[in-house]
Amino acid sequence: MGMGRGVVMGLAVGCAVATCVVAAVLVGRRVKTKRKWGKVVRAMKDFEEGCLTPIGRLRQVVDAMAVEMHAGLASDGGSKLKMLLTYVDSLPDGNENGIFYGLDLGSTDFRVSRVHLGGGTIILEHEIECHSIPQHLSTCTTKDLFDFIAMTLKQFVEKEGSESESIPNKNRKLGFTFSFPLRQTSISSGTLLKWTKGFAIEDTVDKDVSECLEEAMTRTGLHMQVAALMNDTVGTLALCHYYDEDTVAAVIIGTGTNACYVERTDAIIKSQGLFTNSGGMVINLEWGSFWSSHLPRTSYDVALDEDSPSRNDQGFEKMVSSMYLGDIVRRVIRAMAEDSDLFGGGDAPNLSEPFILRMPLIVAMHEDDSADLAEVARILMETFKVFKVPLKTRRLVVRLCDVVTRRAARLVAAGIVGIMKKVGRDGSSGISGGRAKNIKTKRTVIAIEGDLYSEYTMFREYLNEAVTDILGDDIAENIILKEFDHRSSGIGSALLAAASHSSHQAYDI
DSSP states (O other), X not given: OHHHHHHHHHHHHHHHHHHHHHHHHHHHHHHXXXXXXXXXXXXXXXXXXXXXXXXXXXXXHHHHHHHHHHHHHHSTTSSSSOOEEOOOOOOOOSOOEEEEEEXXXXXXXXXXXXXXXXXXXXXXXXXXXEEEOOGGGGGSOHHHHHHHHHHHHHHHHHTSOHHHHTSOGGGOEEEEEEOSOEEEEETTEEEEOOOOTTOOOGGGTTSBHHHHHHHHHHHHTOOOEXXXXXXXXXXXXXXXXXXXXXXXXXXXXXXXXXXXXXXEGGGOGGGTTOOOSSSEEEEEOOGGGOOOTTSOOOHHHXXXXXXXXXXXXXXXXXHHSHHHHHHHHHHHHHHHHTTSOTTTTOOOTTTTSTTOSOHHHHHHHHTOOSTTOHHHHHHHHHHHTOSOOOHHHHHHHHHHHHHHHHHHHHHHHHHHHHHHHHTTOSOBOSSTTOBOSSOOOOOEEEEEESHHHHHOHHHHHHHHHHHHHHHOHHHHTTEEEEEEOTTHHHHHHHHHHHHTTSOXXXXXX
């Protein structure tokens, strides 16, 4: 009897001890998990602080942009900004008449367009076709590539009907948007410096791309002259100026980023003696390469740059363009996943794959307004091949998307205001960082094109808000940001072909 009681008591004590051990293990796990999550919270706070863009810092970026613009106009190589002459000294003003053509080549797709202008900013008719370039033509020969483009353009012209047939062959004018690095030598000519975006045709480098196209058109029996050669930013500027003569600049903010603006000829010091009938010329900043110590750069930005083919180059672009924003978010998630069970203890095999988190996914997660952030969970599970995404991880990722997007949008806004400062449209006294009172600012229009601005609501709102924050309400009310879609540069190139043969207007800068 006593022995039975002892066994029972022993079992009870053993069970109690086991229960205590299990409880201790569970408590220990919870403490460990809480400690790990604490590391994530601290890492998030550090990243947020590293990305801060207070107004004071943004105004420093504005000043730095204006200073670099001055330096780039003074001498080649004197600035991170290339400040390239485009030889475009006459923008369309709405008075052009006739039928003109545009060709927009900036990736493995290209667009051909035709516009019928009726004067008075009236486009009587316009048509656009998009075509894909077969993959093998991106690595073949100059002749093969341009023959294909010329034949496609010829087929497009032949479908246009009686109006285009009435144009004498020798009078057909084409605007050619060519968004690859060029050394422009005139408004209608320029030599290719290097291919990008997957193209690798060695025999095109150092050739005049307008000549390559015209020779191909001649071989196909299409008689057309390249009247204007430009990049996509200049094409967008031309389209906006056609409708609104207060347009002074254009910005592309998508996979890449760039800007151009109208400068006084006498301010282009590196080309002394340059003469234009209009007194101005469009300058291509190539601002993706802009850099300043005032840019809020984090360790994740440094790592991204070190892993890129263009190391120590395109610093601004890597902080603001859609090609890179998703990968910055991915890098932060990966670092946090090493310190905590972000995905419920499971592995995330795809988390180390560069650029797997594309911009449309960032937009979808950032704009998920459901209570349980179901879309965020779905995207993370499908992208990183994980089976569980706790709600706190979903919230963390949305917060990350917001931090990266807000920083990018506000930096682009600072770049835009930097251009305005350079042309005296920001209400400043002309002193770095100084602001003058009671200055009446001219109405100023900036054309903006690119998927980040047109398709990403939060980005657009942050950018617009920052422009107002930097300038103040009184000045910002005279600044108009006009949105254009991806077809704008192609239509703009046709309009610029028309303007290049019209009377020159004087720019009011």
